[in-house]
Amino acid sequence: MTTVQTARGIVADAEKALRDLIQQQIDEHRYTELPELARLADGVARLLRGDAPAVQSEPRVAVERAPGAAQPAKRTATKRHSAKAAKKADYPKFTRDGDRLIKIGWSKKAREEYEHRTPRDAARAFWRHLATSTTSGKLFTIEELLPVPDASGGDVPGYQVYMTLAWLRKAGLIEKRGREGYLVTAPDLSDQKFDALWDEIPARVEGKQ
Numbered sequence: 001m002t003t004v005q006t007a008r009g010i011v012a013d014a015e016k017a018l019r020d021l022i023q024q025q026i027d028e029h030r031y032t033e034l035p036e037l038a039r040l041a042d043g044v045a046r047l048l049r050g051d052a053p054a055v056q057s058e059p060r061v062a063v064e065r066a067p068g069a070a071q072p073a074k075r076t077a078t079k080r081h082s083a084k085a086a087k088k089a090d091y092p093k094f095t096r097d098g099d100r101l102i103k104i105g106w107s108k109k110a111r112e113e114y115e116h117r118t119p120r121d122a123a124r125a126f127w128r129h130l131a132t133s134t135t136s137g138k139l140f141t142i143e144e145l146l147p148v149p150d151a152s153g154g155d156v157p158g159y160q161v162y163m164t165l166a167w168l169r170k171a172g173l174i175e176k177r178g179r180e181g182y183l184v185t186a187p188d189l190s191d192q193k194f195d196a197l198w199d200e201i202p203a204r205v206e207g208k209q
Contacts, residue, residue: 097204118160131189141181
């Protein structure tokens with residue numbers, strides 16, 4: 001076995017260990033660190049696929065400038081900050097494909113969009129659980145609501161709960177109140193309201209992934 005093959009085996013073992021760790025966190029209903037674990041697992045998977053960003057190896061050349069020579073214009077921090085803030089404000093985006101809710105996020109590290117999906121039934125299950133577990137104007141935490149029962153007698157996976165929460169926040173029905181938790185601002189959490197809200201989600205244009 002060559003050194004490269006040995007190294008790939010080590011990376012493959014690391015990916016499996018991360019998958020097992022993610023599953024353990026889900027089984028124990030511990031979701032706080034899942035986003036970071038998922039990013040790490042994705043990075044390791046990219047290494048195995050060989051599509052990790054190439055490292056720039058061009059040498060940097062120091063250029064001496066004559067005294068009094070004009071310095072090159074610098075990009076202002078304000079413009080960079082404004083561009084980043086605008087990009088962040090655009091996400092997450094939500095669309096639907098049949099009976100699936102699709103969350104489109106932006107990966108700052110990979111500089112590309114990513115998608116998460118959840119069935120309509122899972123989103124509705126969280127909606128109904130929210131309606132029976134809290135009231136408008138009352139603070140709550142996700143930990144207090146978990147587990148969220150689904151229609152089949154099991155539990156809605158944690159990542160689907162958080163995804164539905166993000167959708168309701170984007171729709172303006174739930175507000176984040178710092179570390180205190182969340183606040184339901186919608187006075188109506190009926191099934192009719194859910195159906196109307198679902199119909200307002202823009203449908204995915206056929207042909208787009």
